[in-house]
Amino acid sequence: GVTRHYNFTIQSHKVSKLCSTKHIISVNRKFPGPTIHLDEGDRVVVKVTNRVPHNMTIHWHGVRQLRSAWFDGPAYITQCPIQPNQTFTYNFTVTEQRGTLWWHAHINWLRATVHGAFIIHPKPGLGYPFPKPEKEVPLIFSEWWKSDVLKVVKQALGTGGGPNISDAFTINGKPGPLYNCSSQDVFVLNALPGKTYLLRLVNAVLNTELFFAIANHTLTVVEADAGYVKPFNTNVVVIAPGQTMNLLVTANQAPGRYFMAAHSYESGQNVTFDNTTVTAIFQYQQASSSSPPVLPPLPFFNDTKPVTAFNSKLRKLATPEDPIAVPQTVDQHLFFTVGLAVENCPPGASNKTCQGPNGGRFAASVNNITFTVPTTAILQAHYFNTPGVYSTDFPISPLVKFNYTGPSLKNLNSINGTRTKVAVLPYGANVELILQDTSIVTTESHPIHLHGYNFYVVGTGFGNYNSSLASTFNLVDPPERNTIGVPVGGWAALRFKTDNPGAWFMHCHLEIHQSWGLDAAFIVNNGKGPSQSLQPPPADLPKC
Ligand code: C2O
Numbered sequence: 001g002v003t004r005h006y007n008f009t010i011q012s013h014k015v016s017k018l019c020s021t022k023h024i025i026s027v028n029r030k031f032p033g034p035t036i037h038l039d040e041g042d043r044v045v046v047k048v049t050n051r052v053p054h055n056m057t058i059h060w061h062g063v064r065q066l067r068s069a070w071f072d073g074p075a076y077i078t079q080c081p082i083q084p085n086q087t088f089t090y091n092f093t094v095t096e097q098r099g100t101l102w103w104h105a106h107i108n109w110l111r112a113t114v115h116g117a118f119i120i121h122p123k124p125g126l127g128y129p130f131p132k133p134e135k136e137v138p139l140i141f142s143e144w145w146k147s148d149v150l151k152v153v154k155q156a157l158g159t160g161g162g163p164n165i166s167d168a169f170t171i172n173g174k175p176g177p178l179y180n181c182s183s184q185d186v187f188v189l190n191a192l193p194g195k196t197y198l199l200r201l202v203n204a205v206l207n208t209e210l211f212f213a214i215a216n217h218t219l220t221v222v223e224a225d226a227g228y229v230k231p232f233n234t235n236v237v238v239i240a241p242g243q244t245m246n247l248l249v250t251a252n253q254a255p256g257r258y259f260m261a262a263h264s265y266e267s268g269q270n271v272t273f274d275n276t277t278v279t280a281i282f283q284y285q286q287a288s289s290s291s292p293p294v295l296p297p298l299p300f301f302n303d304t305k306p307v308t309a310f311n312s313k314l315r316k317l318a319t320p321e322d323p324i325a326v327p328q329t330v331d332q333h334l335f336f337t338v339g340l341a342v343e344n345c346p347p348g349a350s351n352k353t354c355q356g357p358n359g360g361r362f363a364a365s366v367n368n369i370t371f372t373v374p375t376t377a378i379l380q381a382h383y384f385n386t387p388g389v390y391s392t393d394f395p396i397s398p399l400v401k402f403n404y405t406g407p408s409l410k411n412l413n414s415i416n417g418t419r420t421k422v423a424v425l426p427y428g429a430n431v432e433l434i435l436q437d438t439s440i441v442t443t444e445s446h447p448i449h450l451h452g453y454n455f456y457v458v459g460t461g462f463g464n465y466n467s468s469l470a471s472t473f474n475l476v477d478p479p480e481r482n483t484i485g486v487p488v489g490g491w492a493a494l495r496f497k498t499d500n501p502g503a504w505f506m507h508c509h510l511e512i513h514q515s516w517g518l519d520a521a522f523i524v525n526n527g528k529g530p531s532q533s534l535q536p537p538p539a540d541l542p543k544c
Pocket residue numbers: 059061074104106242449451505507509
């Protein structure tokens with residue numbers, strides 16, 4: 001492989017959208033930020049210079065960081081933040097992976113405007129397991145706020161209520177003509193009749209799962225989270241925050257202009273999300289630009305059936321470079337509840353900060369523990385044996401057992417003492433992790449993301465998980481992902497092998513749930529020998 005050098009300068013720049021102008025924090029004055037291209041096996045060196053008055057880190061979402069955990073990026077998990085006017089150089093080799101991933105800020109919701117695509121092409125000389133497309137086009141879903149994002153965050157967290165909604169969704173930074181003042185602010189893909197295009201989808205939205213479709217066109221799904229899948233056709237795809245997906249689309253309809261459109265999927269009731277549809281245009285060469293584009297039908301915003309149907313079609317496609325390696329036996333069983341809860345308001349808190357149900361405030365937890373981010377990085381504390389940063393008593397199954405999908409409201413956050421607990425896993429173990437939604441204050445499914453690993457999704461279902469369901473698992477060709485939507489009132493079963501030493505974050509990729517504490521961390525102990533163990537930290541690793 002070769003070495004790819006990038007310079008990322010975090011700066012503030014002025015953007016006009018939806019008839020108003022403001023400054024946003026971005027990389028190299030771009031929204032979305034620059035796309036990173038590399039071939040499998042290449043080294044990536046990104047020098048990040050922070051020129052804004054906020055702490056910053058960059059995470060390479062889905063990059064496994066084999067033996068390079070120091071460069072993973074989540075603030076206070078693998079590194080202390082890059083402070084204003086400081087520089088940190090991320091330097092890692094990407095092996096055993098190919099496909100569409102992405103990068104984003106991993107601190108304090110700054111990923112809202114600090115994100116971009118990370119595209120790993122197959123090793124030189126190796127093609128795709130599908131016909132070579134005419135062109136490859138990233139489609140990055142994101143959002144736009146008229147007000148300052150950090151103020152929005154402050155307000156969302158300060159009230160203890162719910163997240164604020166953005167003013168528009170965007171595709172490649174553009175909301176499209178269905179939004180006010182945006183008739184010219186639209187991404188256009190120019191298509192040649194008969195040709196096939198590879199769309200590389202990234203859901204960089206903060207808090208919303210999306211349905212996506214192209215009017216009159218069939219989509220062929222070929223990859224999810226940078227893992228090839230057995231191709232299948234569909235009219236609509238569903239993609240959660242954090243997830244990526246590759247689609248093929250052939251320009252085989254009457255030459256014209258067709259909307260590529262997305263809107264939110266919210267499984268819960270009573271959600272008041274903006275349902276305006278973000279659009280881009282799939283435009284045939286001969287199409288007259290005056291003909292109004294056709295809008296595709298999208299499922300109703302809380303329709304769960306197409307989501308379940310879509311996800312059940314995902315099957316891993318084995319290739320010589322990437323055979324199927326589902327752990328057939330399990331060394332370590334983990335059962336984690338994931339859910340929201342309503343905490344009693346702390347004594348003395350003003351009404352303003354407690355606008356959740358029954359005058360409480362929202363919190364979230366994994367196995368009854370509302371994760372608290374420490375003030376120094378867990379990986380450093382682990383490597384240097386620094387006491388007092390975290391405790392290793394994260395429970396491997398819930399401390400409070402109840403009917404997880406029943407109607408009762410329970411306070412899940414009953415743990416006293418440190419809430420920075422990690423689960424320590426031995427190197428080289430086959431792990432099965434059951435994620436059980438607790439159906440409390442239900443509004444959304446939880447897109448749970450694991451750093452440092454891909455996992456096989458061997459099963460999902462509704463209701464309470466019990467071990468007899470293990471007989472229904474797909475141990476033959478389950479999809480391999482890094483982010484899984486755990487259904488509302490349901491569960492997901494994951495398997496992976498702990499072949500990557502480090503400290504690894506696992507969290508809901510809905511930003512508001514991450515802030516409320518729907519997080520956990522694993523430490524995977526070093527194996528024996530240099531190829532299995534953690535390298536020493538880089539000299540310029542930021543200090544807290
Ligand atoms: Cu894409 Cu920890 O995140």
